[in-house]
Structure formats: C-alpha cells, structure tokens
Amino acid sequence: MSANYSLRATEAREAARAEAAAMGITARTVSDLVDTFYGHVRADADLGPIFEKAIGDTWEPHLDTMKRFWSAIVFHDGGYSGRPMPAHVKLKPDIAPEHFARWLGLFEQTLDEIGASEAAKAAFLDRANRIAKSFQLQLFYSPYE
Numbered sequence: 411m412s413a414n415y416s417l418r419a420t421e422a423r424e425a426a427r428a429e430a431a432a433m434g435i436t437a438r439t440v441s442d443l444v445d446t447f448y449g450h451v452r453a454d455a456d457l458g459p460i461f462e463k464a465i466g467d468t469w470e471p472h473l474d475t476m477k478r479f480w481s482a483i484v485f486h487d488g489g490y491s492g493r494p495m496p497a498h499v500k501l502k503p504d505i506a507p508e509h510f511a512r513w514l515g516l517f518e519q520t521l522d523e524i525g526a527s528e529a530a531k532a533a534f535l536d537r538a539n540r541i542a543k544s545f546q547l548q549l550f551y552s553p554y555e
C-alpha cells in the first residue's frame with residue numbers, strides 16, 4: 411500500500427466523520443438505529459420468521475455485525491469486512507421483492523423514531539435503497555441463471 415493511498419484513506423475517513431458529524435450522526439445514532447430497527451423486524455409478521463430461521467437465538471452477534479456495517483458506511487472506520495451478498499443468497503427461497511419493500515419501510519420508520527436529522531435520514535435511506543436494489547438485482551434478476 412503506497413503512502414499516497416494511506417494518506418487518501420485517512421483523508422477520506424476524516425471527511426466521512428466530518429460529514430457524519432454535520433448530520434448529527436454519532437455512534438449512538440447507529441446503535442439506536444440497529445437496535446430499534448431489528449426490534450421491529452423481529453416483531454414483523456412477514457420479516458420476523460425469515461430472520462428467526464436464519465439467526466435463531468444468536469441475535470447479539472448479528473446486531474453487532476450490523477452496527478459495524480453501518481458504522482463502516484457512515485464513518486469509514488473499516489470495522490466491517492464481511493460479504494453481505496452470500497448471506498442473502500442463502501435466504502433466496504424465503505424472500506421476495508415485497509420483503510425488501512417492507513424492510514425499507516421499517517428502516518425509514520425507525521429513522522423517524524430515533525429522531526435522526528433530515529440529512530441523516532436521507533443519507534441512511536439512500537444507502538439502504540441502493541444496497542437493497544443491488545441485492546434484488548442479484549437475487550431476482552440475475553442473467554446468469
């Protein structure tokens with residue numbers, strides 16, 4: 411890794427942190443978002459069973475993974491290095507596009523509930539929408555099947 415690269419990485423991380431701070435996003439925001447959102451997901455008639463089947467009684471590690479995932483997105487802190495796609499491919503028999511619509515609806519509702527700023531809400535929703543779209547393209551519209 412060149413010195414230039416790590417300088418750019420440091421700058422990118424600082425820029426991301428400053429941007430997050432300007433939107434009022436803190437580690438607490440991420441933690442509240444994840445805890446509240448998955449509380450709703452577990453209670454949801456359609457999504458709940460899908461998650462229970464995959465996660466069972468190991469929710470703590472999942473919540474921790476999801477906090478690291480969203481922190482890596484908003485703070486560029488490098489704390490998440492997983493591969494989300496395979497985790498969803500294995501759910502394929504159980505999920506349909508409607509589940510993504512529900513997921514996104516609950517995510518938006520949660521951002522309101524935790525009192526995220528309008529800018530923070532827009533930023534989280536934009537990322538969630540783009541990721542959901544890319545998952546769906548690969549899950550439901552793959553030209554390779």
Ligand code: HEM
Nearest residue numbers: 460461464475479492493494497505509510513538541542
């Ligand atoms: C229909 C919608 C969705 C369902 C049913 C779903 C379900 C799940 C389940 C059950 C897991 C745990 C898999 C396991 O540990 O075996 C998981 C992991 C994960 N999901 Fe989703 N998900 C959905 C949408 C999304 C979206 C839109 C995002 C991103 C914005 C997302 C991000 C992740 C990430 C980062 C993981 C962790 C993957 C890892 O282990 O590193 N999911 N999801």
